[in-house]
Amino acid sequence: MKKLITAGALALASSAAFTGQASAATICFAFQDLETEFWVAGHAAITTTLEEQGHTVIERNANEDANRQLEQVRDCIAQGVDGIIIIPQDGESAVTIVGEAQDNDVPIAVFNRPPSDLSRGIIVVADNETIAEQAVDYLVEKALEDADAGETLQPLILVGDLGDPNAVGRKNGFYNAIEKQADRFETPIEVATEWDAATALSNLEAAVTANPEIDLVFTSSDFLFPTIRSVFEPRGMWKTRDEEGHVVLGGLDGDATACQLIKDGHVDATGVQDLYYEAEAALDAILSAIDAGEYAPNVVIEDPGFALTADSITDSEMDMWGCVLLAEGFLDN
């Protein structure tokens, strides 16, 4: 964990763009939970950097309860914090929380999970649709390379929680890429996961039993790769790129497991959210607003992300936060 914190802090501290000018402030950091590597790494990057710069961080974990998060933010406001950073539970509750903060003259930044209304608050958001499209473009290219001329292929997508705008964006990006080659693909099979490994396991197993001939799989989050392995392995579908019967496989997030699996050859590509850029942008914006005495800053900061592929990993490995964690032994702990 210490290494993880160090990685995040170093990435931020070394950034020339980061101003770090704000005088000591009290920041409320309210997050919905830390279910995956991405959120853990983002949390570490934000809290460590703030503390190292002499700011006080009040942390609040809502345990995936949107109402509780609203109460926690109200509590922070009552304590007189200078600014708030939230990772909301969903897009709708984020709108309410941003409104609550701004109505009480407290600047607020929303990290990575966008409100359904982007007009208020500092919104730092990955362009999930574009990132997913980049990754799936590569998967499509690889799948068609291996296919016979004129053969139509069967794609499958593991969809996240449909109440989460990130999940919807990723689904849209997947379809954008598939539709570019619509004549070469069957109607995609959609598998609901609700961002839950157990749900994903049972639904994917059912989907693969119903449709054994699957050529391309895209998971809306990298944390489901072990679940995919559990379903594919007994069916002889868990193969590396060099092996006969390899199912073209990709995801989105850019976590340590994805990095390892791209290196192993099981995964072909993953869409990467530039975590350190997003954390840096959120901190920079909120601290600047506090310094300027601006209570209701409204700006959307977009992370364009990128796709790390089997072809680009040699050159771009350390651009992906998951590969940085992997190099630090994250998966060995």
Added chain:
Amino acid sequence: MNTDLSRLALRNATILIFTAVLVLFGLVAPGFLSPENLFNIVKQSSFIGIAAIGITFVLLTRGIDLSVGSVMYLGPLIAGFAMRDYGVGVAGGFAVAILAGLAMGAINAFFIVRLGIAPFIVTLATLFFFRGAGTWMTSSRQFDFDREMLDFGLSSVAGIPVPILLFALALVIAHLTLTRTTFGKQVYAIGADPEAAKKAGIRTGTIETGVFLISATTASVAGFVLISQIGRLDVAFGEGREFDVIAAAVLGGASLFGGVGTAWGTAVGATLIQTVKTGLIFSGINLYLQPIALGLVIFVAVLLDSLRAWRLQVSQRRAIRAEVAD
């Protein structure tokens, strides 16, 4: 004759609904009734099914256990630490998961039985406490098990997947306990009338302690069984599963007011839910419509079950009157 048939049908309404669901999806989706898929349905039911069998004991005594989702997470996690740090292997890990479940059940039972706090309050508190403990132990990170765990979860005995065998074992033990032991009879007696049970000399505290131990232990085992199929334990694992577990038990005929329910019925309830979920996937139903369709099926099943209970009560009352008239 007709009355006998309708009574038989009413008594087995859940089974009939289950059969109707199987036939319906079998007609809609080719391959749905294939042996492979039917095996998969039972295998995927095992996770919720094992925990639901355990919570049935609690429901029978008019209790409730909201902590099962968190126990599903913390039990296998403690087992995972034991496997990693002490090299106890999968069998040892399984034993540790059972012990961890017993310990968590004992915590629930202590506050409920000894201190007399309502089960709803206690288990709501331990829902957060157990999950918080797990989150603290892992610093919110996933826990990766060794390969042998996955080998166990994906293994079969005589062609039957291990999760199905464990589900069947839990069902048989629970069924025998409820139907053939004094403990089982006392569980029903407490649920039917706690005061009368106390007056009859039943040590209600001991029985209540027993049912919370069973509930937490089965939840821990259920978590272990599911995680053994994935090989990784995420921090959100098991969240909200208490509702699935209770739904399975109620769908299988267990009453939230105690005294009514069977292990067999609960197993059918858990399998019915999974059958519907799988059927919706086989039918290619839109993702947005799947939860609505599942909710509708559960609602209709519970409604029919309630109707069954009411009709059965009425017909039995008539039969008693007829006998008196004779």
